[in-house]
Amino acid sequence: MKRTEIAVIGGGASGLAAAINAARLGRKVVILEAQNRVGRKLLATGNGRCNIANTLSDKKINECYHGKNFAPILMAAPLSEVIDFLKSVGISLRQEADGRLYPRSEQASAVLDLLRLETESLGIETICDARVNSIEPHGDHFKITYDGGVLESQKVIAAFGGAASPQLGGCEDGYTILKKLGHKASSPKPSLLPLLCSSKILRSLKGVRIHCDVSLVKSGKVLRRESGELQFTENALSGIAVFQLSSVYARIGGDYISVDVFPEYSTGSLFKLFSDMRSALKKLPAGDFLSGLVNKRVAQSLIKQVSPLELPSGKLSDIQLKKLASISKDWQFDITGPADWKQAQVTSGGVFLDQFDSRLESRLVPGLYACGELLDCDGDCGGYNLRWAWSSGIIAGRSAAEGLK
DSSP: OEEEEEEEEOOSHHHHHHHHHHHTTTOOEEEEOSSSSSOHHHHHGGGGTOOOEETTTTTSHHHHEEESSOHHHHHHSOHHHHHHHHHHTTOOEEEOGGGEEEETTOOHHHHHHHHHHHHHHTTOEEEOSOOEEEEEEETTEEEEEETTEEEEEEEEEEOOOOSSOGGGTOOSHHHHHHHHTTOOBOOOEEESSOEEEOOTTHHHHTTOEEEEEEEEEETTEEEEEEEEEEEEOSSEEESHHHHHHHHHHHHHOOSEEEEESOTTSOHHHHHHHHHHHHHHOTTSBGGGTTTTTSOHHHHHHHHTTTSOTTSBGGGOOHHHHHHHHHHHHSEEEEEEEEOOGGGOSEEEOOBOGGGBOTTSBBSSSTTEEEOGGGBSEEEOTTTHHHHHHHHHHHHHHHHHHHHTO
């Protein structure tokens, strides 16, 4: 039987941050990783560039994070501390639009390499292909059974991660094991992913991208509105703007997505624009009426809802143009559900944070800590989720190490 002071279960971003911060306080640390290498999901972040944090994350805690009781954790390890931690392992940062922070190398692989090198320099032992099957409290220590052996540890940090991206190691093991220890969790749901829609129009729009406003609507109420790029797929709406809506959909649900193709116009001003265009483009087929304003396939999909494509634009009536303006401002796509877990960037839901104190130690099982995606906190696109991983990992690692005193 192997023995250590602190066992970190999971070698993702939060697990690595926890292990490093615990070892820096002089503790013997072992990481148990279920995959054949640590940090697989970290490699995929930011399309391989690693959107490592966001400068607005301290200011937009209640706006860009979802769940309960997460704010004290984020403020206990604020962005300045996260940046200092990243710099301490050799990661320099640069800022892009909307506060997004990226490593100057623009390589997620470089970020992971530096974290791994730091674990090695601190003498942290990493055991891969070690999927944990059980955690059993035994007085002043824990017995951890994993594929390949048993580990005895005085403290345990649960950094299992969530169920998102199973192809990169996402699973529900953490929820199952912590539930056996008495913790409660909300049902995990996929978030930051495309939303499936039932519209037959989608097939003809597959691959088209437009800049517009999108809104998630439920029972006639707009739950969230976002601006940005919308991508049409064969059976879903995608793009970062829709991903942001999906984080709300995961927790509250929704009936349909409303697409505002011309957010810079009111319905009235759009009707006036169409009326002026009708006078200037009398002989142009209606199928080409909007081609100068928006992608041609989108233009024809809108026109088809009010007129035959071959009708001369000069013969479009006021009623048709008013309807076209109305549809263009509120193009509705009924939601049938989220895309599958493989397309999810993060898990919505998880183990409830009110079962942990401000040091992220379990109120139910003394000596057990948790961090990262396993807990009931998820953020928007833009570096918010990695920020949560770093902050919660720093606190869990530091607290576990100090708890040994």
